[in-house]
Amino acid sequence: MNHVEMARALFGITLGYHIVYATIGVGIPLLIFIAEIVAARTKQQVYQVFAVRMVRILLLLVGVGIVTGTTVAVMLSVLWPTFMRVVGQVINVPFEMEIFAFMLESLFLAIYVYGGKRLSVKTRILSALFMSIGSTASAVLITDVNSFMNTPTGVTWVNGSPTQIDLLRAFFNPAFPTELAHVVVSAYMAVAFVMSAVAAKNLLKRDQTSEERAYHRQTLSLTMAVGGVTSVLTAFIGDLSGKFLAKFQPEKLAAAEGLFHTTRNAPLVIGGIASAATQSVVGGIHVPDLLSWLATERLDGKVLGLDHFPQNTWPPLFVHLLFDTMVGIGSFCIAVAVTYWVYRFRAKTLDVPGWLLRVIFVTGFLAMIGIEAGWCFAEFARQPWIIYGVMTVSQAVTPSASVGILFVGFVSLYGVLLIATIWALKRYFRNHPLSEYQVTYTTHVVKHEKEGNLA
Amino acid sequence: MNIVALGAAFIWAMISIYTILGGIDFGSSFWRWYFSRRKNWEAEEVAHSFVSPTWELVNSFLVLIPVAIVGLFPGAAYAYGSILLIPASMVLGLLILRGAYWQFGYASEQKRGPIIWVVGLTGLILPGLFATILGLSQGGYVSRGTQGAYVLPLAKFLFSPQVLVFLAFGILMALYLSALFLAQYAKQAGSLETFAAFRRSAQWVGPLSAVSGILAIVSSMHGQLDMSHRLVTWWPILGLSFVMFLVGYAGLFRPVGMTKVRMSLWATVIQLVLAQIAYGCAHYPYVLYPYLTFSDAASNHSMFVTTLVIFVAGFALLAPGFYLFRSLFIKDVQSVVSQTASRGTVTPKRG
């Protein structure tokens, strides 16, 4: 690997690692907030216990999220100094506001945790709300910098230097609405599915007491409700993102779909391998006209293909697979949620058959993979640009030559951290089983049905 | 004062706040380790209960500084960004270890030992590493290669005696400040014995921290900004700072019951702020001597003003939250200490 590739790899791995913690950091506060509200409404302690246990997960993960996030922030400056010099003049505002959003989150997390039972129900709900607002705002603001990298508006470029800067137009760049909505909703969705996977895993264990089963059934119900709604929203907003790409970054869409030639009635190709040699997607399922419909809302709409652009600015072609992975997982998640609810309404019981629990368990992992695939797609398909149309990645890279050693060092560190995180989570929940909480679980089926709907 | 100087003052203010908060945070984790080795569990618990809920907030001040620099002085971010790849990564590695170990401490009581020493040791080294950047900024290490890129010969930097003096200064300053803070904290929680332990620590670290500070100021290398002469202009501030040190230190020698450790703590905080003001003024207008001044590095006017406004507004908005947090937290430490006291001083679980 050459110097630039080393830097890209180091940065990409750091972000890919951070995003797991960050996504969970965005999703869990929302679940806590919802659980607190449901607990207050239904007066069932189960949801309180759920909130308490999720706070524990959050506490464990936020620490790692923070240090890896700090790493990302510093690496931005040390790996891409030229990029940051431009960012500092045009799009630093979201980074600055993000810090306060983050402080809001950690402040109210601390209040929520250390206040504990001393807080009134209302203060607890409010703390959870502020926590959730803080973490979501922090994701929105940071992603805004990324959306500026995709659509750098509000500035006139003279020889790669920014002039006539309009901070507001840079902040509210064209990618802002779709990208931010998609990122936030997909994070909520992924975490809901991860938590339902946890519940499913526990329901599959044979040695659980009936109280424990009741707890997990109810959390499954809650997380499946959240996951179902957000997965539909994610797909809906994802579709808007596609239309956005057709307008503002057409070569990204062309690479996503493996479309080599500009055409009307463009087909959608699911799967397959985009091959530069044959100028087409080898294999895969072709659905006639669908891409034109998705990009332009007309079956005979014209979609720009890669041939419209000089070959040296083509994104790498494998992004087609990343895109399909993301969309495939999204569709699968919707299917799982629908199956779960159809089953629940048909069977009129909270018990879910083993095969469905197994599927739900797997879906938890898939949802996280969806996040990774989506980000990797968004980032790889911007190549060779670091700021679309303005600055390339190789122009931005640090002149320092020692990236290689750092790469090895950081990757080992992340490896250790990952193992340690899993160890810590397991350890914590082994030492603190559910029976530790003095809760009365209701096991009456009809009553649950109501809550299922409420959730 | 022109706006660039205002921005520079703002960055120094942020650095001051982080020096104090970070110094207390890092130092406390070292003291926790120190007292756990001496089996003074109550002192260990006081140090622990302070750091637990605060390190995340303190860390966000650390992130604030590079972000503020990028917004106000992107040229400086560029210069330091291109030379600090390796040193900054070392710092990051230590921060990652520290944060992760801290966090995992929630998961398991049995693994307390390694957690205490990893966090303590990194807490000891980190403030020293941060302080070395001051030495770097005075020039003499960085040169400009072909095509104007900044280059830092790492070995020359890391093994220079001056840098070692800065390292020692950063470490000792953090230890002194945190010992004072924990003494005051223990007193607030009503634990006289623990208070006396921290006071003793402060008594012996204090002079070391002062001496290393003076050495750091007067040490100078060929081709560097001549800090000792430039500081002469600011002697009243510097003199006052030294007086504040003496006031704070003297306050530690009154009989235990009547020690005004709160006064000592504040005198020392004022001492540090004054010293930093004098240092910052003497350093001005250079960001990186002799290549870069603050005005060369500054961002465009609108980003500059917006950045300042955002930071001021942000702190103002969060102020009530900080207040609520603080009051919860003081109650918390009182209950923590009374619990430890009622459990007896040595609990087998931690042996």
Ligand code: HDD
């Ligand atoms: C579990 C997560 C997840 C799921 C199920 C989906 N997405 Fe997604 N997608 C993301 C997670 C994500 C993401 C991680 O949030 C990305 C990466 C960068 C970004 O802006 O959001 C993203 C980016 C992204 C982009 C690129 C935007 C850009 O590069 O500016 C498009 C066009 C779509 N998505 C479209 C879709 C469609 C049509 C989906 C249909 C189901 C879909 N996504 C499901």
Ligand code: HEM
């Ligand atoms: C958190 C989710 C993200 C992931 C998983 C991710 C992943 C990646 C990957 C894999 C690369 C390397 C791409 C390549 O070299 O081809 C990359 C590059 C980069 N990303 Fe992201 N990214 C994320 C979010 C962001 C955000 C929010 C920003 C901006 C604030 C950002 C800024 C950059 C920059 C500056 C580069 C280097 C230049 C480049 O290769 O394009 N990334 N990222």
Ligand code: HEM
């Ligand atoms: C270039 C990209 C990124 C940078 C520079 C970055 C930076 C940071 C920093 C510095 C922190 C620690 C906060 C502090 O201590 O003040 C952090 C945490 C966090 N980041 Fe990132 N981050 C990036 C990408 C992302 C993305 C893409 C998301 C969400 C989609 C995200 C969401 C979060 C969240 C929610 C936290 C809070 C920690 C937690 O709750 O786990 N970050 N990030």
